[in-house]
Amino acid sequence: MPRRNLIPLTLLAVLGVAALGFAVLGASSAPSGATLTVQNGSSRTFGTPTGSTSFTMDVVNGVSSATASGTTSEVRLVRYVPPDRMLVYQQVGSSSKLIARLDPSTIPCTLSTYTALVGGPTPWTASGSAFVRTESLTAFAARVPTATATTCAPEPTPVQGQVHETASVRDGYLVGVHLTVVVPAQQLANGARAAQGVENQALVMLEIDGTRTR
Numbered sequence: 001m002p003r004r005n006l007i008p009l010t011l012l013a014v015l016g017v018a019a020l021g022f023a024v025l026g027a028s029s030a031p032s033g034a035t036l037t038v039q040n041g042s043s044r045t046f047g048t049p050t051g052s053t054s055f056t057m058d059v060v061n062g063v064s065s066a067t068a069s070g071t072t073s074e075v076r077l078v079r080y081v082p083p084d085r086m087l088v089y090q091q092v093g094s095s096s097k098l099i100a101r102l103d104p105s106t107i108p109c110t111l112s113t114y115t116a117l118v119g120g121p122t123p124w125t126a127s128g129s130a131f132v133r134t135e136s137l138t139a140f141a142a143r144v145p146t147a148t149a150t151t152c153a154p155e156p157t158p159v160q161g162q163v164h165e166t167a168s169v170r171d172g173y174l175v176g177v178h179l180t181v182v183v184p185a186q187q188l189a190n191g192a193r194a195a196q197g198v199e200n201q202a203l204v205m206l207e208i209d210g211t212r213t214r
Helices: 010-014 033-046 104-116 137-143
Strands: 055-065 071-081 085-092 095-101 125-127 130-136 145-147 152-154 162-170 173-183 197-208
Touching: 033 104, 033 130, 033 162, 033 173, 104 145, 130 137, 137 152, 137 162
Parallel strands: none
Antiparallel strands: 055 071, 055 197, 071 085, 085 095, 125 130, 130 162, 145 152, 162 173, 173 197
16 A cells, blocks of 8 residues: 555654644634643643653554555654654564664654644544544645655645544543544546555554653
8 A cells, every 4th residue: 555645654754754744723613622632632742842842652553455464563662852862763572673863853843743643623522531533534634744855744645535533631641642544445536546445553652751651
């Protein structure tokens, strides 16, 4: 499944393939209580301004295709210390290996990747102890920038699909975000066919500002 046609993964953003940006767009009416809880939790977790709080988190990615059996998954651990130190480790079982030390100039766009996941005008609603929402892949891609050598701007996608999102907030902090991108079989305007499949991504906070979350 061509990942660039789906959600730009934070994992790939960290490695320079894609990065997202923060774009909390105001809705036409005041945000709901659930939306404020999620967005305020994100601000507390990643700091105000963004990047003023240290954190350690797991980034878990999984991809399944309609044309292949099984799911491909990987886990990476991200450690960030303000203002300009971000390390990425490959997780294999209980061991980890340093695979990237981000250049300070790339960190702001990478940080905005994480905050962008709960942004946008689509409201959140409470569902048990979590918060959920669903938006179109078109809307998601339109607000989420992709990093290049010189820019960090949205890269709209011609692929139609849905992004199902779940956020967990604990003690006022955003401690987890899970995304499921579902892309049905379809033919694009240029005649090409988009790959059908499901892509998952989860951000799991392990430590925020020196305090473990679990």
